[in-house]
Amino acid sequence: MNSLFSRRQRQAIRLAASFVSPYRWQVAGALLALVVTAGITLSIGQGIKMMVDQGFMTQSAALLERSIGFFMLLILGLAVGTFMRFYLVSWIGERVVADLRRQVFDHLVELHPGFYESNRSSEIQSRLTADTTLLQSVIGSSLSMFLRNALMVIGGIVLLFITNPKLTSIVVVALPLILAPILMFGRRVRTLSRESQDRIADVGSYVAEALGQIKTVQAYNHQQQDKARFAQTAEQAFDTARKRILQRSWLITLVIVLVLGAVAVMLWVGGMDVINGTISSGELAAFVFYALIVGMAFGTLSEVIGELQRAAGAAERIGELLAARNEITAPSEGCLRLPPxxxxxxxxxxxxxxxxxxxxxxxxxxxxxxxxxxxxxxxxxxxxxxxxxxxxxxxxxxxxxxxxxxxxxxxxxxxxxxxxxxCFAQVAQSPALFIGSVEDNIRYGNPDATFEQVEAAARIAHAHEFILEMADGYQTRLGEGGIGLSGGQRQRLAIARALLVDAPILLLDEATSALDAQSEYLIQQALPDLMKGRTTLVIAHRLATVQNADxxxxxxxxxxxxxxxxxxxxxxxxxxxxxxxxxxxxxxxxxx
Incomplete structure (x- = not known):
């Protein structure tokens, strides 16, 4: 395993395992179902042997019926076990990723703003969505496939030895030839998987930037340049993905050739033994079944290992976010408290x-x-x-x-x-409004405020009248950033929000210079009530504010x-x- 994954990726895998560990009972149930289904699948080989030797070769209807009945019981057990395995593994995948996303967001929302100066928010968003989705796919599917096929390989080789040691030696000789390309190409796939995820993040970042500033893009007729730049970004992502796919394709191709080549040699040797009467037809049929099981399991493992390496890269990227240190924290010792x-x-x-x-x-x-x-x-x-x-x-x-x-x-x-x-309430130059209702935005800094308090704050901020004119009044849903509202309306909602917080210190980045006279007048009427009894710092843009300051x-x-x-x-x-x-x-x- 150490040769397949780097130290940082092993740390990332341990991170993913830490999120799985709280659900140990579900994991235990999934593993039990996985072992049972793998065991039943391997037992089907014995069912095939019984059908051939006791049913077909003896030409006995009773023996055939008994062997078919045994075979049907195996199939029923396999179906029930597969249901349990699929449900539990998928549940674990969805549960773990939901927990992971929550923890990453909880960590990100606490990080100091300086972190976002050197890290693109759109790339972080990609890590929180695309990378966690990849992890969900792996935990909820690929990891189960890996474990199941690993069991099939181990169990299949054991049963091959039990069935016919001579023929098994052919398969064993082929194993190093199969493992070598897995290790060789696996390293390349791991590196390219990380690069591929980074390029996907670049695509997401460019989309978020261009569409987030769509008015500016269209106002300057910049669509063609943006199309060309996005096409270049998308092509870079495709080129990296193509290289990764090429390596995985070579890996899968070599495994198929080597595995099925070994099976072909084994069939020739086994067929000669049947002709010579050394082994029965049922033994050969069972051996072929086990050999195909082992071969297909190896082929699946070679595919899944690529997915696991991609997931390791994704977990590594998420681990980097969780490892980001918050530089603005409470002191570990001697933390002081302010009065209420x-x-x-x-x-x-x-x-x-x-x-x-x-x-x-x-x-x-x-x-x-x-x-x-x-x-x-x-x-x-x-x-x-x-x-x-x-x-x-x-x-x-x-x-x-x-x-x-x-x-x-x-x-x-x-x-x-x-x-x-x-202790602070802030009215910014460009007020931040969020997707949600008008009431939610006013209550943003004081979630426990009553509707009466919300309305009172809106009245003082001279926002009540225009809110009532909106389609659903205080329940009107606002778009991203308060799109559809004028600058004066956004500013008055921000003042109402600051009023509702009722903090003793007000930071006012007065943004009236870009407003029309009516909006400016209404905001100037609201400011004295907002500033009353509060320590106020004003970044001044209007002479009236400067002259009224102490x-x-x-x-x-x-x-x-x-x-x-x-x-x-x-x-x-x-x-x-x-x-x-x-x-x-x-x-x-x-x-x-």
């Missing part, structure tokens, strides 16, 4: 942070900022200044390389991330360059004054 409701005091002390994909440039550089409980602070600065990064660090999607962040004077890296994030923090190239009121910064900070001047002179309400 924090005051909302925030402090960033000398925080420096660079993304792993851009380590040479700090997104935040020695930034120090204190926000008092209940205070509203607007963050202003050019695009790429680090404002959104600051939000990500507050939510502890990443940890800074230097400095520390405190909530109510408690360092956030000493907290459980769940305990920290319950303080304005000007950030440039990751550094805090000034902080004060609108009037103070106009007078004392050139960058803020320039941004404000550009805004006024252009007649637009855009600050950063």
């Amino acid at each position: 409701r924090v005051t909302g005091h925030l402090a960033l002390e000398g925080v420096s942070f660079a993304y792993a994909s851009r380590p040479e440039r700090n997104a935040l550089d020695n930034l120090t900022l204190t926000v008092e409980a209940g205070e509203t602070v607007a963050l202003v600065g050019p695009s790429g200044a680090g404002k959104s990064t600051l939000f990500d660090l507050l939510l502890r999607f990443y940890d800074p390389q230097q400095g520390r962040i405190l909530v109510d004077h408690v360092p956030i890296n000493q907290l459980d991330p769940r305990d920290l994030r319950r 303080r304005i923090a000007v950030i440039d190239q990751g550094r805090l360059v000034a902080i004060g009121t609108h009037a103070q910064l106009i007078a004392g900070n050139p960058l803020y004054a320039r941004l404000a001047a550009l805004q006024f002179n252009a007649g637009k309400d855009t600050v950063g």
Whole structure:
């Protein structure tokens, strides 16, 4: 087995075995049924011997009937055993893959966002679907076939020796010739199977990317280029699969030639022995049956081993996901707890942070900022200044390389991330909405909220009216990303969701700059209720938000360059004054 599978693949197989082990009784039942059916199949050879020697050769009707009756009992037992084996093995395959998918998803959904910067979500999706489906096929079918045919080979060879040792020696001599190509081609199939799964993942990734951005694709008339690129990706997948199929085809062909060639030689020798009266016709018939059983079992094993190697590659890929380490976790020792409701005091002390994909440039550089409980602070600065990064660090999607962040004077890296994030509500620039009803989306952060609370939040967010105009009101199903809703409607649903969470700290990436005047007016009406009594950090895009803030923090190239009121910064900070001047002179309400 070690020669068939690499160390990493053996680890992957052990991973799959760990998912099977909780169902040991079902496995035991399946193995029992498998042994019984294999035994019955091998016993059919004795039934054939009885029919030939006691039925046909004696020309006795009674003996023929008895041998036929024995043969029918074997067939009935085989049918019942096969039913049990097929049902239990298929059940185990489906159950294990359902457990595996759940565990992989549970692990993935907890991983830090940085993991998804270096791993394509579409490839992960392929691993979670295509690879687990392959495992289901193997656990629910191929593995059973492997075990059954392995038993048939072992049992068949034993019965061959019992029936006729001389003829069996021919089969035994052929075994090394059969095993050699299995080992030689098996290694090639294993490597190509992993490559094939990777190419399939590439196909899935390209489909998800192109169809997920279909409006952009069609707006730029990019269909032909995408068709050409997809065709190239699909051809690469086909070419890898073709190489894998070619190796497996050679493997199967060689096994058939060698096995049936050995059977042909054995038939010639056995036929001469029957002619010479050394053995009976029934013995030869039984021997031919066992030889064919062993030969077909070897042929099936050569096919199934290819499937098992593909499954080992799939399990290896899934194992890589499960082995991915979450870099944002609660401390193993000395984990602190926040009170049920924090005051909302925030402090960033000398925080420096660079993304792993851009380590040479700090997104935040020695930034120090204190926000008092209940205070509203607007963050202003050019695009790429680090404002959104600051939000990500507050939510502890990443940890800074230097400095520390405190909530109510408690360092956030000493907290459980769940305990920290319950203190925040976020309204993003492009609100994330999910497939489900309007009510489900508003209740997203507070699953236990009543419908009355959902409706009250929607009213405050000025979303109630447009929700009632929808086909099924609050039960209207939204498409992926809230497709079909305007930007203002999505934003108001996000505000209602944040209201329902009722967190003491609000992170507001105000996305009113791209909205029409009516939507902007309604959202501006909803914001005071949302911000009331909460510590609020606002990435400012509208002058009204900046002017209403208690303080304005000007950030440039990751550094805090000034902080004060609108009037103070106009007078004392050139960058803020320039941004404000550009805004006024252009007649637009855009600050950063």
